[in-house]
Amino acid sequence: xxxxxxxxxxxxxxxxxxxxxxxxxxxxxxxxxxxxxxxxxxxxxxxxxxxxxxxxxxx
Amino acid sequence: xxxxxxxxxxxxxxxxxxxxxxxxxxxxxxxxxxxxxxxxxxxxxxxxxxxxxxxxxxxxxxxxxxxxxxxxxxxxxxxxxxxxxxxxxxxxxxxxxxxxxxxxxxxxxxxxxxxxxxxxxxxxxxxxxxxxxxxxxxxxxxxxxxxxxxxxxxxxxxxxxxxxxxxxxxxxxxxxxxxxxxxxxxxxxxxxxxxxxxxxxxxxxxxxxxxxxxxxxxxxxxxxxxxxxxxxxxxxxxxxxxxxxxxxxxxxxxxxxxxxxxxxxxxxxxxxxxxxxxxxxxxxxxxxxxxxxxxxxxxxxxxxxxxxxxxxxxxxxxxxxxxxxxxxxxxxxxxxxxxxxxxxxxxxxxxxxxxxxxxxxxxxxxxxxxxxxxxxxxxxxxxxxxxx
Numbered sequence: 001x002x003x004x005x006x007x008x009x010x011x012x013x014x015x016x017x018x019x020x021x022x023x024x025x026x027x028x029x030x031x032x033x034x035x036x037x038x039x040x041x042x043x044x045x046x047x048x049x050x051x052x053x054x055x056x057x058x059x
Numbered sequence: 060x061x062x063x064x065x066x067x068x069x070x071x072x073x074x075x076x077x078x079x080x081x082x083x084x085x086x087x088x089x090x091x092x093x094x095x096x097x098x099x100x101x102x103x104x105x106x107x108x109x110x111x112x113x114x115x116x117x118x119x120x121x122x123x124x125x126x127x128x129x130x131x132x133x134x135x136x137x138x139x140x141x142x143x144x145x146x147x148x149x150x151x152x153x154x155x156x157x158x159x160x161x162x163x164x165x166x167x168x169x170x171x172x173x174x175x176x177x178x179x180x181x182x183x184x185x186x187x188x189x190x191x192x193x194x195x196x197x198x199x200x201x202x203x204x205x206x207x208x209x210x211x212x213x214x215x216x217x218x219x220x221x222x223x224x225x226x227x228x229x230x231x232x233x234x235x236x237x238x239x240x241x242x243x244x245x246x247x248x249x250x251x252x253x254x255x256x257x258x259x260x261x262x263x264x265x266x267x268x269x270x271x272x273x274x275x276x277x278x279x280x281x282x283x284x285x286x287x288x289x290x291x292x293x294x295x296x297x298x299x300x301x302x303x304x305x306x307x308x309x310x311x312x313x314x315x316x317x318x319x320x321x322x323x324x325x326x327x328x329x330x331x332x333x334x335x336x337x338x339x340x341x342x343x344x345x346x347x348x349x350x351x352x353x354x355x356x357x358x359x360x361x362x363x364x365x366x367x368x369x370x371x372x373x374x375x376x377x378x379x380x381x382x383x384x385x386x387x388x389x390x391x392x393x394x395x396x397x398x399x400x401x402x403x404x405x406x407x408x409x410x411x412x413x414x415x416x417x418x419x420x421x422x423x424x425x426x427x428x429x430x431x432x433x434x435x436x437x438x439x440x441x442x443x444x445x446x447x
Contacts, residue, residue, distance in 0.1 A: 006296040008074060012310055013292035016285055016317045023282030023320045026327055027275075033356065033379045037438070 005054040014047045065118045075115040103168055106155040110168035112311055113147045131307035251306045257287035281320045288313040354378040362386045364447045368431045375434040383435055384443045392430040395420045397442045405443040
């Protein structure tokens, strides 16, 4: 049986990575919130799609 | 209140199976319980998450009857159920109060967890393993055996491991490198060693920068720590690693660190916005420069009252969130276009409130004279246009 990815850990990890990147940017730079407002929804959609793909059952 | 024993079913779990366990125990729809947990987390400032995690760690699984906390923390196996529950709830109380500041919410969640555990007879069930259902046909026996083998592999145990032979005894002779063994030494891929090294390097780098005179904000410390934890979690989620498990409580620590980072980020942004109540000069009139100007978060007053209109010009002001007050020139031809995605426009024609608002106001005193066109674009907030 082909090993499967741990989807919950993957999604939590990617979301945390996104938040950590935003935090580091805010700590040492000036955040362009217009860019963040565009990039964050795209990243969330990408993470969601990745989670859906990883949770498909493979026979 | 008497409920059925709380038992998690990992096969039908969305996250940890806690909502399903509470639903089966109380005879409710699991989706309603999941919605209830989300609402509890929202209305208690996030403390509901700690309640969910506490129930996750304290509720045994259907397949092996083991309480996760006793598996992850071997030193708790000799503790009584009361001591284990009291320790977990005490940790939730402290963490919930500190991280969320919601004392009332913390107390509500702790009382709810105590009620659920007492009502389900936790004292009786936490000490005794949940018996597996007896198979009635050879097919059911093969199916249950295969299900147990898959669960063993997912948990990092040998495929042939039999929970019935080990659940009632603490002195089980499992291989030393298997999670759950009393003599298990977590080394290599399922230990915290690599994660702690990564976190230590981040903290060492932050300390080094501080000693070199570079200001390192608290947000940088927590974000760096969160980045290391997140990378470890993503690495452990890969198919090749998922079957071997991950360091115990890694996901929990990552979520808690993310909550802390998010709260610091929000407070940082809020303090910047509060400090950015910018006032464009009300003395000498601002020069009209055609093009797009990005305004920072906060409140801005654009005073064109005494600005001379010497040539046709078009200026655009774009802001993500806040308030813009525009004072149009006292004389001359002016066109003002205001656009708000969500908020209010207090215009010279009428006041609007809602979403996707737009208003255009024109004053043409002399068509032969130049016109100043001002575009105001605001994602969320309030635009006020004032004629002196």
